[in-house]
Amino acid sequence: MLSPKSTEVVRATLPAVGGAIGEITPLFYDKLFAAHPGLLRDLFNRGNQANGSQQQALAGAVAAFASALVEHPDVRPDAMLARIAHKHASLGIAPEQYPIVQEHLFAAIVEVLGDAVTPEVAAAWDEVYWLMANALIALEARLYEEAGTAPGRAGFPCEVVGRFRETDDVTTFVVQPTDGRPVPAGRPGQYVSVQVTLADGAQQIRQYSLSGQPEGALQFSVKRVGDGEVSAHLHDRVKVGDTILVSAPFGDVTLEDGDAPVLLASAGIGCTPIVGMLTHLAATEARRKVIAVHADRSPSTHAFRSDLRALVAKLPDAEAHVWYEEPEAEWPADRTGLVDLSSVEIPAGTVAYLCGPLPFMRAARAQLLEAGIAAADIHYEVFGPDLWLGAEG
Structure with a gap:
């Protein structure tokens, strides 16, 4: 005080x-x-x-x-x-x-x-x-x-044991500690810090969302971002068998267990924490109402497109709504253009989790408030510096 x-x-x-x-x-x-x-x-x-x-x-x-x-x-x-x-x-x-x-x-x-x-x-x-x-x-x-870590330590050595291409610019990495320590427990929606040594010797750190729950490992997914130094390094240089520094999972925007209906809304690479949440819901055989919403430029840029459908299909009371700005004939969209949550039936008492570009999250939050969802029940995750912090709840 x-x-x-x-x-x-x-x-x-x-x-x-x-x-x-x-x-x-x-x-x-x-x-x-x-x-x-x-x-x-x-x-x-x-x-x-x-x-x-x-x-x-x-x-x-x-x-x-x-x-x-x-x-x-x-x-x-x-x-x-x-x-x-x-x-x-x-x-x-x-x-x-x-x-x-x-x-x-x-x-x-x-x-x-x-x-x-x-x-x-x-x-x-x-x-x-x-x-x-x-x-x-x-x-x-x-x-x-x-x-189980100490201040001043950003991560511990991990071996890359799996690497999977999701789209042309999104790659998933699976890592395990090299010293045999137990894999730190993560909650759905959290992220890890990844530290790499760049060509000029700088040891740069970035955060990437956990995008799955593999047994005995941590999984995160990386989108190559324009002139992004670390994303380019991971895509171009880090292979299976390499060692990188990875932190324990952190992040305060996590899926809470319970019976309330849940809306998981993402756009672009914002799908990574959302697919992590869906993975958890499917693994725990959740019986709550689940509404998964995703927006992307096109089907070919939609990372975890197949996973979204497969995970929703595993849940007894779940539905998916997908918007593409540029639909492709072989993968038709549920809807075209930008997300409009007013066209989705959202039950009273729904708890919402949003992740994606700020314009998307601002628009989605406004639509949810208009639909009667309490502001306290709308949670969001921002990639990079939080320019929304303090501006809106």
């Missing part, structure tokens, strides 16, 4: 800080990487730094957390913190890195806002920072303990 004095200071200065956060965050990263160049080389996604999405995500998280402290002083924004903590744990973020971030973030704030950052203002925002940081450190400690 933010102290009463700091609450008033933060409330008064939030517009100024929030208005300047677009200048503060890139300057913060410049200062951080100048002092610690290895962070950009080996931890942060260089592509997201180059296109600015990482800065936008940080700005949104800081502003959302400060706003929550001011507007709801007795309620900690646990949902937002959990999402960040899971991502940090998958990267191996350690407590000793938080003071480093604080140093360079506050240096950037002072440089941008100048004399407006009085000692009183600095103390109030320092309190905001450490409330957020200490909450994250505590959450991450529990996640590390549950995963």
Whole structure:
């Protein structure tokens, strides 16, 4: 809880800080990487730094957390913190890195806002920072303990024991720990971090959703993304028998067991956590109502197209609805164009899980709210920096 004095200071200065956060965050990263160049080389996604999405995500998280402290002083924004903590744990973020971030973030704030950052203002925002940081450190400690790993360790060596081409640009990898340790348990909807060494020596890390539940192994699927360094490396260089570093599964958007109807809606490569959830439902012989919705450009770009139909067929009360923008004669679509959930009968009390591009998820969420689905029952997963964090629930 933010102290009463700091609450008033933060409330008064939030517009100024929030208005300047677009200048503060890139300057913060410049200062951080100048002092610690290895962070950009080996931890942060260089592509997201180059296109600015990482800065936008940080700005949104800081502003959302400060706003929550001011507007709801007795309620900690646990949902937002959990999402960040899971991502940090998958990267191996350690407590000793938080003071480093604080140093360079506050240096950037002072440089941008100048004399407006009085000692009183600095103390109030320092309190905001450490409330957020200490909450994250505590959450991450529990996640590390549950995963049987330690802060600062992003992954453990795994051998690639299977590699399968799903589409021209999506490949599935199956891995097993090389040291004989038990495979860490994952929940449907979670992801793993994968660390590879690129040609220039950088050890870059990316997260990929678990797309199945093979016995004694972890399975994740990778889409080759334009100029994506790691996805290209995995597609072009990583073969069966190779060793890569893979983290334990993390992620707060997971399929909850229960009897409530469930809607699983995806677009494009967003199908990977969704097919993982469907796999779990089929494996546990779930009898709840299941509605699977997917949108893709065409049948040939639809990864796990056959799996979707096969898994739905295994469930006693399940249905699939597929939209293709460019249908192909040999694989006709249920519907063409963009997803319109108003054409799908969605029972009251449905719990929804969404994954795909932000425009798709925004549209799907709006349609679900219009259909009477409670906002608290609509969950989403974002690939890459969460630019939705704090903007919509």
